[in-house]
Amino acid sequence: MSFGESAAVFKARAKDIGLSDASFAKLEGEGLTTMASFAFCCHFNPSASDEKPLVELVTKVLGAPPSLKEMSCFRRLFAEAYATVASDIRAQVEMTDESAVKKLAPADRAERLREQQGRLAGLVLKGHHEPGDSLVDRAVGIYEADRLQYIEWQHAVSRQHELMSGLKKDQSLALDSSGALKMQTKVAVQTCDVSSDMFVRYALVRRGLALEQANILAFKLHDELLEKYMHYRMMEPPPSYARVCLKQIEQADKQFFLLLAEHTRDGIKVKAGKRPCDEAFKTVLSSAEFLAMLHPRPLAVHAGGSGNADEEKGPPLKRPRKGPGKGKGKGGAKGSANGRVPAELLAMGCVSATPKGHALCFDYSLGKCTRTAKHQRCERGLHLCAVKNCHRGHAAKDCPNKAVGAADEAILDPEPAGDNDRPDNSSCFPPEPPLKVAKLGDPVAPGMQFSTVAVFRNLRSPLHQDSFNSSVPNIIAPLSHFQGGEVFVEHPDGQDSEVLEGTTHAGFRLNVSESCWAFDAKHCKRLKPAIGRMNRACPGCASHEPWGLTATNEWSTAQEAAHPTPLCHALCDVFEHVAHQRQQPLGAAQPVLARAHRQPRGRLRPQVVSEYASVVSCTLPHLPSLNGKRCLTRSLPKVPAGSKLLRAENRGDKGVFCVFGVFRDFVEFVEEASRLFHPFDSLAQLPDYLTRSLFEQLVSSPTDLCKARLLKMQRWRDRAKELEPFEAKLREAMHPQVRQVLAGKRLCLLEEMAKDIQWPDTELFAEIRSGFRLVGCLKPSGVFRVGGALGALSEDELMQQSAVRKADLLSKIAQAKVDENAQQLFDVTMEEAKQKHWLEGPYTPQEVDQMFQRWLPVRRFAVVQRGKLRPIDDFKESLVNIACSTSEKIVLQALDHIIWSLTVLAHFYRDRGAVDFTLSSGERLVGHVHKEWAMVKATVPLEVATLDLKSAYKQLALHPLDYDKSVVTLKDPSSGSVTCFLMRTLPFGALASVHHFLRVSFLLHAIGCSFGVSWAAYCDDFPMVSHATVSTSTAATIKAFLKMVGFSFAPEKCTDFSQQVDVLGVTLDVSDSACGLVKIRNKQSRCEELAEALKTALEAKALVPCELPSFIGKLQYADAQIWGRVDHTSRLPAQLALT
Incomplete structure (x- = not known):
């Protein structure tokens, strides 16, 4: 509520000015209880010379002529009321996002607190229960803005906290909405403690009191919300579920206010005696979107620790083990059967260690170990067969129990078995195309030659280009029934379009689910998501819990089947697809990373321009010379100096595998940035x-x-x-x-x-x-x-001053000297009246007096522009312009x-x-240039x-x-008399x-x-x-x-x-x-005029005052054509230097 609408402020100011209680009671009897009602109770302007309307008002209110003291008090009170209301109206019109929150007057603040304390008899508004001034001011600011906003728990401070901690004023330089540099002062209050249940309850009680004082939400309803939070906080969770923590309640609180804001889009100010937030409170409180945020959540799969609910930890779920375990603790492990095995041995069904954990020599199993062996052991491991469950004294390649055809099935494995020292983009495939898979290409493209066969399942990729592929086209064919999964291939003559990262690309959309397609992989392409079969087979776990019920009357397999890995991957794919459609960035799971004591890596939002122009990988005999920023000090083949080492991997005798990021130079960076999508391209x-x-x-x-x-x-x-x-x-x-x-x-x-x-x-x-x-x-x-x-x-005030203004203007016109343009101006005016009928006349002032009881003359003068006379009517001089709002x-x-x-x-x-244009309503206009x-x-x-x-x-x-x-x-230049015309x-x-x-x-x-x-x-x-x-x-x-x-x-x-x-x-x-x-x-003419004006000013080293506005106007106009919107900002240093 503004100062002009506050009855408490009006009463306090009246007493401070010196108005007696009896006189103020008579004002209240007439219904004049606020600054706004008092300022508009009569047609009087404090700057007017005639205060007759005010005297009549005071006499009517008091019932008798006022004394000098009373008149003085009323005159001052009316002037303050008029100025206050004018300031409130101006503040509402000129309000911006940068406007500071208006603070309540002390009288209004005390009145609201007093009225609230009288209503809430069972609650003592002192100490931890009294909301701070900053909290109440923020709530009132939300009400004045008429848009619901969320008040964080830590900002719901008490008055006691404000007095003890004090206020901190931070001053900084900032640019306002017009581009001007200004000194900005922010008053910061130290946040309150919300680390425990009691502190949170205190904070929410203060927030509810502040919202009621601001007339946004009843305290009774807010207290009902608080009790619901505490109920869920103290509720015992079901087995394998964590207790509702304060962080979860805070998220639910934000969700509640978000839903409440959606129900009050029309505003939160009181309408017809009812608060909109009160009307929508019950609906939001019982909504499923809100209550779902308060339900207990399942414990994390690998969460350790004590199981404290506030830390969102719990006992680990039971998972089937894949081996007997290490058994000896730290330092006691001998090996693992799941270690990294070469692809040749993995195809034979080999493992890396015996069941007891003893490592095996891979070279011996391949028949090529030349090291000295003692007691069937070399420095690499035991000289035993590496085939699983064999481990006898012969090589794996000669073992009768080795797996046959394992390479044919490896292509269907969900994860690659080994890289085999091949490039990264092909290490996910087997060493050579199996014969049965290669035969799949015969019915699709008979006689086609190819080097790689890949089987994909729901593969998605961004827009990319395989520049190093051969010129032979790629063939893509469906192997199962699915929906979606189109391949978008960019081409300038394409009939389809895709909007990627704000840029529209033309091309062809290939529907792979219906037929086979051939395309050139050197064109930019993008693979879209597909929806395939939802069922998945068991991934081949070594063991499962036995079927049946446990001691707690739960299914023993319920925990391990709750969220299988394929189901989790499928759900993540769905969420990622929806987030991409809504253009919402995906970040790391911060609570999981924090629990694992890992710093989140990467960026929450993608870079506008990639950091590196290219990424080059190579194998070097040793690690190259680097500076403190891990950048090359000397150039390498295909890697210039200054490139950054991103990753290095020691591969033994083969050397060090290094990956370098090659930076762009300045010109390349500017060229890349110029090709990006700019907001101006959206035609906003x-x-x-x-x-x-x-x-x-x-x-x-x-x-x-x-x-x-x-x-x-x-x-x-x-x-x-x-x-x-x-x-x-x-x-x-x-x-x-x-x-x-x-x-x-x-x-x-x-x-x-x-x-x-x-x-x-x-x-x-x-x-x-x-x-x-x-x-x-x-x-x-x-x-x-x-x-x-x-x-x-x-309009009434304007016409009340018309008599005085008319006499002044007629006298000024009659005494004006006749210049060289006077006759031409009069002739043009007569032409407008007689031929064009824009005016009616001529008349004498006396004749106009007979037509109108009150009227205002408008002085006409001439302005010559490029040799042409233009008549101008001065409505500013006659005060008509200031009577227009x-x-x-x-x-x-x-x-x-x-x-x-x-x-x-x-x-x-x-x-x-x-062509893809988006209108302000969100409608898209999509088509192609004819x-x-x-x-x-x-x-x-x-x-x-x-x-x-x-x-x-x-x-x-x-x-x-x-x-x-x-x-x-x-x-009239010929007669010297004043002539009038009526404007039509x-x-x-x-x-x-x-x-x-x-x-x-x-x-x-x-x-x-x-x-x-x-x-x-x-x-x-x-x-x-x-x-x-x-x-x-x-x-x-x-x-x-x-x-x-x-x-x-x-x-x-x-x-x-x-x-x-x-x-x-x-x-x-x-x-x-x-x-x-x-x-x-x-324009050439403007340039010549400006050059002549500058030349004259430089030669004379002076400026004529009457020509200064025209000179500055020409200079600023020409300057704005060069600098545009930067013009004002570019002049700020000079302005600051002058001041």
Whole structure:
């Protein structure tokens, strides 16, 4: 709650100012209990000279004329109330994410605590139970933001904790939302202790009290949530399940507030006397998503320790053993039967040690051991047969019990048996293709030669390229029934598309589950996941627990069958696939790594640019010379100096196997970074209707695009004829002056076209028909950004000052000197009145007095631009502009839209491929650039043209209620008398005129885009972009559309489509657009003007004060064309140095 809405703050300020209790009681009797209600109880401005309204209010409240002291107190109280409410409104309008949390007033804070203590009689709000000021302020900030946020346990501090630990102020330099550098101060409170159950209970009680004081959630409901947490905490878990720990409760607490936030998306502020959080509390409390977080969890498989629930440990599950065990503890082990065995012996069914753990010599089993043996033992092991369960005095190769055909079955093993000193990418396969597996290729590709046969099960791989494969195509065929598993092969002529890491790739999607395919492995490809059979055979465990029930009346095989390894792998594959679809990164299991005392390796999110340009592996006779960062000090064959040693493995007599990461140089890194996807490539700053227009131009052929424009234009022309009776009836209902200004406008047709594109500004057409207002609070259109400014005067206050303001302005105009432009200005004004009928007149001030009881003159003056005189009406001087309030901020991005459209069209016309645009609603526009554009792309570039509306403001009418506030007044040079004219159209110089006209301009822009035209709107200037093949159609479509709805454009200002055009103060050169290049530079005339101004200033070593604004404006404009958005930031060091 803001200061203006607090009754406690109002009462405290009234007493501090000196208002008596009796006077304040009379204020409360009238219902004036807050700053806001008192500030808006009468039409009085503290800065006004006449305080009659305030005196009348005080007299009415007290029932008698106030004394000097009472009047002084009321005057001060009203001024504070007015300033407080104005500050609250400004803070709400200008609030950003960087705005500091507003603190409660001490009176309001004490009142809330006092009221809460009176309601909660059984709870003493002292010590550990009193919430801290920072906690209450944060809760109130959440309520003011109207969006539910989570308050962490450790931040729910007590008032006692704040007093004992104190506050820490951290100052730092930071950039605000506008790019300015500012000093930022953050007040940090030390977190409270939540390590035990009692501390957690205290913290949650304080959080519940703070949420109730902020009017977010009732304390009774929050206490019910706390009791549920403690119930699950103290509940005994089932066997083999861990007790619910505090960490699990904290996760459940976060899940509860997440679900509560989803149920209160419309806001958390009180509506109709009810709290939205209270209404949704019971639903969330009983939801399955929340309760599932509080259920006891199974103990970890290999968790050791005491089984403390807080550490999430438990007794290990029983697993079948694969051997007799070591038996002697540390240092007593002799060997393992599961040691690493060469592939030749493994194919014979050999092991590495005897059942008693004695190591065996592999060379002897292969018949090639040359070492000295004593008592059938050499330095490598026993000279016995290595075949399992044999171990006699002969070599394994001569053993009659050796396995036959083991190599044929090895290809189906889930894990490779050995690398056999082969490359890493082939070590997972047997040494040579077995004959029975090789025969599988005969029915698929008879007569095909191949060197490798691989059998995959649910293989997935990222986009990669096998550059070192032979030119023989790869054959891929299904061996079972499954779904999915497509292979995406990138190709520029492909009809399919895939979005990988934000980049759209064109290619072919091969459905392997239905048929066989052949493709070139040197193209980039990606394997997608498949769904195969769900059942799995026993992996061949040595032993199982006996079938039956245990002493605890549980199945003996339940624990070992709870989560078999294949099932775990399958579940992980599903979760990984879903996470990839939702673009959520997968990290390591932090609790498991922490329990194993291992530091997590790798990165949580992938690198934008890979760290190394390539990874090279080689075998060296010894470890190379490295520096302190494990980088090469001298170059090696194929490995440059400075490369980093990633891994080294000693392979005995063969040397040291080393893997090096080769870094990129600066140029290579920049080139790689320039090829990455950039957020600007997502067209996020373009409106949806312009994005749709670009998409339509790309996926349609030139003939289809022109035909679609003609058909749509003909449809609206037919509809215009049908609406003629309605148009005539609508014009008859208009005010005569408004009807005269809007002659020729088809408003019914324009309104239907706006509904066809679902234009959000539905109130625009009613305002066009009645005329636009110049004062008051302008209605939000839903087209512009939220922002704006508050007016300093209301309409009534403006007209109350009209008499004084009128006399001052008429006197100023009568005493003004006649300059060289006075006669031409008067002639132009007479032409507007007699020929164009934009004004009505001339009249004398006395005649205007007879028309209006109160009226405001608007002084007209002349501004000469490029040799042309432009009349300007000064509505700021007449105070009309400060009586206008807006709730929207207008940002013109016409040049950005044009440049963006040019770059998009140039890119796709040149490179073609798949088109994938995402709208603000999440809808995706997917297609391919039409092939006909490729036939003209090399010879015909893009072109640009401009179109200007003729007397844009004068095509819209002014509301009759504002005729008395827009009386154009100037001096007749011939007679020297003051002459007045009544304004009938939108005036040039009024703040409201800009807002009203841009609403119409943006509507015309959106409807034009629906015809498949790429153009932009900058007030009355409309630059257009088109391919030269359809430029004639583009220009004809826009001009026909404007004529159809009745808006006039200036033919003499329109430029034809060409490759170099001056538009919006810059020169666009698209002559090289076929090469993907768009050139932008300042206009030559502006450069010459700026050069002349700089030369004059440097020669004179001085600046004329009256010419300084124009000089700085030209300099900043030219500077912004070079630096763009960096312009403001680049000037910060100079500004800081000057200050």
